[in-house]
Amino acid sequence: MTRPFRQQVDEGILDRAAALFARRGFAKTSVQDVADAVGLSKTGLLHHYPSKDALHEAVLAQADTLGARVLDQVGDLPPGPARDRRALEVLVDVALAHPGLVALMLAPATQLHARDPEPAVADLVLQAFGVDPETTEPPRLVRVIGALSALAVLTLAAHARDRTTAWRQHIVATCFDALGHRRPDAVLPHSDQVEA
């Protein structure tokens, strides 16, 4: 029980740090900020990750893992509403468990403005939706970015309010509708829950 506990603390640190990096950027997030968010002293936090850079790397690596997991579960579906739906459900489940990390993954995509982007791993997620920021045409690009922005914000809010299960279906529905596939509900492809 001691090992899982340590791992649990570490994951908590990574996700909260990621949330701060996503919102403020790495440079503007101090070690003290992360420590406060986790409920540790600065020294206590540095006991888990020996330096700020080490923490950053661990966060990025974890985000990368999650991004790959999402892409992995959708990669073989053909583009279309069914794939979008599937990608959304997988991503929402991951995000409800790790909202900060997903927010960080989506940060480059949802902050196309601003010239201080975290060099994070949004590409994996965008790939899951078959989108390339440079070439994808406006209608689709706008809808995907809009849906992902909503997803990032809503999962963070749900997590903070402890509403992860209660809000899940509403979040998925909201984001899917944002993508703009107009179909009667009955025709919507069904996809089972996915573990996060």
Next chain:
Amino acid sequence: MTRPFRQQVDEGILDRAAALFARRGFAKTSVQDVADAVGLSKTGLLHHYPSKDALHEAVLAQADTLGARVLDQVGDLPPGPARDRRALEVLVDVALAHPGLVALMLAPATQLHARDPEPAVADLVLQAFGVDPETTEPPRLVRVIGALSALAVLTLAAHARDRTTAWRQHIVATCFDALGHRRPDAVLPHSDQVEA
């Protein structure tokens, strides 16, 4: 022509400062950051607003004005899809002209997490959609927050990429769909453009 020019510079400062405040929070945004974003030296910026606090107040006041303007143009419509649509179009137009200020207005609503919220003026906007974060039921609350998150991100991105007119309709459509009123297009209430 000298007075309008000054005003134009000031508005540019306010919007860019607001964008930074929205993303990083007031405390984590330095005067130098704002100056860089505007293309002035720190001293040059402090020539327009005598202190960081003065700048903050000016930003908040401006955000308040815009929020009131939005609410003003929807306040008399009865709740429902037509009002939502109208509120969305007005808000999008304001946001395409002042994306940073709108992002700041929406920050408290779209960052229900995090305990360092700017005491900004999201209430006015939420009022426009008939939403109260405390009492509104999850389905509606989730959809409105999702739609507003998408709106904030998309207008910032559009502004940064100089796509304000090209993206407008897609942004409105995305956010409206996110709100989840399922109706055939033809029945959608029409609302004229509104100047921002």
Next chain:
DNA sequence: GAGCAGACCGACCAATCTGGTCTGTCCACC
């Protein structure tokens, strides 16, 4: 063309904040 005001900048300052270290303390387990 002297004078003036407004827009702007570089150098500077005291105060605070930064990442990181060192020296503990507490506690579970052997």
Next chain:
DNA sequence: GGTGGACAGACCAGATTGGTCGGTCTGCTC
């Protein structure tokens, strides 16, 4: 009763902070 892991407080040198001061440059007015 010793050992090691999980933490915290005090501390440090250097960077960043908001803000001031003196100055330049432009355009305008008389």
